[in-house]
Amino acid sequence: MAASTKSPARPAARIERALRRAFHSDNTTGGEDTVKIRVCAGTTCNASGRAALRKAIDDELVRRGLHDKVKVVETGCHGLCQEGPIVVVHPRGIFYPRLKPRDIATIIETSVVGADVVERLLYRDPVTGTPIAGEKEIPFYAGQQRVVRAINGLIDPTNIDDYIARGGYRPLAKVLSAGDPEGVINEVEKSGLRGRGGAGFPTGKKWRFCRANPGERKYVICNGDEGDPGAFMDRAVLEDNPHSVIEGMIIAAFAIGSGVAPVEGYLYVRHEYPLAVERLRHALAQARERGLLGENILDSGFHFDIRINQGAGAFVCGESTALTASIEGRRGMPRGKHIRTVAHGLFGQPTNLNNVESYATVPWIIEHGADALAAMGTATSKGTKIFALTGKVRNTGLVEVPMGATLRHVIFDIGGGMLPGHEFKAVQLGGPSGGCLPAEYLDTEIDFESLTSLGSMMGSGGMVVVDDSTCMVDFAKFFLTFTAEESCGKCVPCRVGTQRMLEILERITSGEGTLDDLDLLERLSDDVMEGSLCQLGGSAPNPVLTTLRYFRDEYTAHVVDKRCPAKVCRPLIRYTVNRHNCTGCYACTIACPTHAITGERKQVQKINQKLCIKCDTCRQVCNFDAIDVETGVLASLAGGRN
Amino acid sequence: MGTNAKGKLKVAGPSMYEVLQGIDFERRELIGKPKGKGLFDLVLDEHGKERCYACTLCERSCPVDCIEIDYCPEHPELPFDVEAERAAAAAAQPEIDMARFDRVAAVLREGSGLIESLHTTQEAYGWLPRRALEEIAAELKLPFSRIYGVATFYSQFRLEPVGKHVISVCMGTACHVAGAPLVAEAFSQELEVAVGETTPDALFTLQTVNCVGACALAPAVRIGEDETLGRMTPTAARKLVRKLKREDA
Numbered sequence: 001m002a003a004s005t006k007s008p009a010r011p012a013a014r015i016e017r018a019l020r021r022a023f024h025s026d027n028t029t030g031g032e033d034t035v036k037i038r039v040c041a042g043t044t045c046n047a048s049g050r051a052a053l054r055k056a057i058d059d060e061l062v063r064r065g066l067h068d069k070v071k072v073v074e075t076g077c078h079g080l081c082q083e084g085p086i087v088v089v090h091p092r093g094i095f096y097p098r099l100k101p102r103d104i105a106t107i108i109e110t111s112v113v114g115a116d117v118v119e120r121l122l123y124r125d126p127v128t129g130t131p132i133a134g135e136k137e138i139p140f141y142a143g144q145q146r147v148v149r150a151i152n153g154l155i156d157p158t159n160i161d162d163y164i165a166r167g168g169y170r171p172l173a174k175v176l177s178a179g180d181p182e183g184v185i186n187e188v189e190k191s192g193l194r195g196r197g198g199a200g201f202p203t204g205k206k207w208r209f210c211r212a213n214p215g216e217r218k219y220v221i222c223n224g225d226e227g228d229p230g231a232f233m234d235r236a237v238l239e240d241n242p243h244s245v246i247e248g249m250i251i252a253a254f255a256i257g258s259g260v261a262p263v264e265g266y267l268y269v270r271h272e273y274p275l276a277v278e279r280l281r282h283a284l285a286q287a288r289e290r291g292l293l294g295e296n297i298l299d300s301g302f303h304f305d306i307r308i309n310q311g312a313g314a315f316v317c318g319e320s321t322a323l324t325a326s327i328e329g330r331r332g333m334p335r336g337k338h339i340r341t342v343a344h345g346l347f348g349q350p351t352n353l354n355n356v357e358s359y360a361t362v363p364w365i366i367e368h369g370a371d372a373l374a375a376m377g378t379a380t381s382k383g384t385k386i387f388a389l390t391g392k393v394r395n396t397g398l399v400e401v402p403m404g405a406t407l408r409h410v411i412f413d414i415g416g417g418m419l420p421g422h423e424f425k426a427v428q429l430g431g432p433s434g435g436c437l438p439a440e441y442l443d444t445e446i447d448f449e450s451l452t453s454l455g456s457m458m459g460s461g462g463m464v465v466v467d468d469s470t471c472m473v474d475f476a477k478f479f480l481t482f483t484a485e486e487s488c489g490k491c492v493p494c495r496v497g498t499q500r501m502l503e504i505l506e507r508i509t510s511g512e513g514t515l516d517d518l519d520l521l522e523r524l525s526d527d528v529m530e531g532s533l534c535q536l537g538g539s540a541p542n543p544v545l546t547t548l549r550y551f552r553d554e555y556t557a558h559v560v561d562k563r564c565p566a567k568v569c570r571p572l573i574r575y576t577v578n579r580h581n582c583t584g585c586y587a588c589t590i591a592c593p594t595h596a597i598t599g600e601r602k603q604v605q606k607i608n609q610k611l612c613i614k615c616d617t618c619r620q621v622c623n624f625d626a627i628d629v630e631t632g633v634l635a636s637l638a639g640g641r642n
Numbered sequence: 643m644g645t646n647a648k649g650k651l652k653v654a655g656p657s658m659y660e661v662l663q664g665i666d667f668e669r670r671e672l673i674g675k676p677k678g679k680g681l682f683d684l685v686l687d688e689h690g691k692e693r694c695y696a697c698t699l700c701e702r703s704c705p706v707d708c709i710e711i712d713y714c715p716e717h718p719e720l721p722f723d724v725e726a727e728r729a730a731a732a733a734a735q736p737e738i739d740m741a742r743f744d745r746v747a748a749v750l751r752e753g754s755g756l757i758e759s760l761h762t763t764q765e766a767y768g769w770l771p772r773r774a775l776e777e778i779a780a781e782l783k784l785p786f787s788r789i790y791g792v793a794t795f796y797s798q799f800r801l802e803p804v805g806k807h808v809i810s811v812c813m814g815t816a817c818h819v820a821g822a823p824l825v826a827e828a829f830s831q832e833l834e835v836a837v838g839e840t841t842p843d844a845l846f847t848l849q850t851v852n853c854v855g856a857c858a859l860a861p862a863v864r865i866g867e868d869e870t871l872g873r874m875t876p877t878a879a880r881k882l883v884r885k886l887k888r889e890d891a
Binding site: 043044046047048081082084226227228229230231232235271272273274307309310311312313314315326327328329330331332388390391392396397428431462464466470475478479482486488489490591593613615616617620621 | 681754755756757758760761788791792795796797798799813814815816817818819820821824827828831832851852853854855856857858859860862867868869870871872875876877880
């Protein structure tokens, strides 16, 4: 295979020519200095009405006869997802969030035909309220340092020439020209890149093992089964810049297999991400057409192709051995890893499995050198990490920061802090396998070790911020419900243990728990962690353990006082009407689904506790803050249908 | 499962009721979860003997006919005929449009693997009809139980037909914190079905999914495959159902 069939004379020049042939410069959407309109076409902006907006832009340009002069580019996710749909007008780079189709005419008039800004439509700083025109000046973006997501949001993800124009596939050409797989592995190892999927295994070391293990063929798998609820950075990378992942995989395949064995690639993507699958299919076809994938890549004599396999909604398939089982067409159940997948993986062959973000970082390392990545981060964790910042913060979206940034920087400087009127309570990192950290650890520098030492973990990068309206016991119960449901059932401690733990938590949240239950939870947690083959069971109790460690007072409030401090756990709360505020406007009376609210018009209303299902509808529709939620022994005795 | 069951059936025959009364069914929910999880084996009692009473319940209700009880020849008067029951169940399966199966066959020929072929089947029919699964088993030369086992393991696969509108309420962390359970409950009340069920008029299927990745718009709801709605509230959920019902009326 890689021992080229062609003459080895001047391979670099041949590869260089092939790359030039692959690039169709007239097909690019142009740089940021030209007149163009960027429309975000990420999943979130699509859900916020991107299609109607795009149509309005096209219509308006046609109406003004500008459709030949102004390019409209549908780009990948810009990251500030809650402000969607987002439009950026170049060359000035004016950022317009939350647009409606009716705003388009004004924007084109002022910012495209003219060169001014429409101040009323600009993004406003959530704290000071001052309008900000330039995308880069927005605090959400200014506080970030983007490596993997550097060009996401600038390029059209369905256009391979946009990617090549910004230096894409150049690292691949460099690697193929040098023809030194060991050199690539050395470079990745030197950069200190660690697996971004959660466990943080050194990527270079994994590649070295995989290369050294003998096999008839080798497999390179990209793990895009981002099952963590509350995490969507892999989806964004796959949707916004699919070629960066593909290029990373080709480089990995070259490093692992070249001169040793033929290599095949698999991209395992969640079925819940239809747009990512569609864009990847498109990108793979384009790369093949341009000679960047498949037979004889860039005329170098190296062969490698990638096929897409979709998941089918099983969280455990994010685990490497379960994932390979799933690709093989079996139930996704993990096996013991006394022999690792780098030795015995897919179809029994040496298999290298990395996360989406890890692969997307590789071309950057080759391009900028290992030292550039090693210069970022802490002593043990290098480079940057993307976090999906969600929950009760002002700015939600994707954040890329260097390792070693503090939680406070991410949540308060970039995320803009808590929503008005609420206080920070905890941040949950690492999804169902991670843990909750309280305010006192906000100044922790984020890296693999620091988080693990606090009982949490990096995970794939979900960062959910919760405020005083979230009950930590209920939160732990939520994660355990998830893991209990997603446990594959192979190991009894995980299958039965998580179920029993869930039952205990259910007891506690319904006010029937005892103090012994808290000890029992801790004991069971140890058993589940000890007795499980894979990391699903091995980390499932983390949310319970960390909440017990940092928020034990909430557990005791539920157990001893029969009180839910956050007023969430239904058996412990009751809804009442505030006599002083109620105007008898009938808003709640009409909205109540069980007709539990009665009363005369313009009189104080009354809630029948026996009928109340505590669905919170009345509180949400009330305009006068006249629905109170009570908690405590009295409320827990009130009954009602919980 | 075989030999141990032989002698037991004599005990079980007339006094089946008493036998069942004596069994501790308290923890049955562990293996009765809607999605098949784990590997099945007979439970042993405190003396190390199998607790199976050969009541034949499992044999008769196994969807893939992979449990066989070895009946003793001197006890032929079984109150039922397993073979006939199975034949009747097979005949009762709805017919499927084989023209739509061509796409699945194409995927199978490509060698894209079982899971991809199941996805294609679901795209073609909206669910996984048993007859299509049997075709796949024949095509791949695998036992039917293997195909069925895979189909029950993954939560995306549906073994029942779905309604015209599939409402998927996201239950990711961000959505949970933002009140997704209340939204799911509102849908459930308005549609008068539980999560995971289809309305009797086959218009709506309500289900929950683990994160659609639209966390910035929490709580999110997906209608069908393409449309995602963000920032849902229980009231908006009720209105949505009424609107969809009106459109179909």
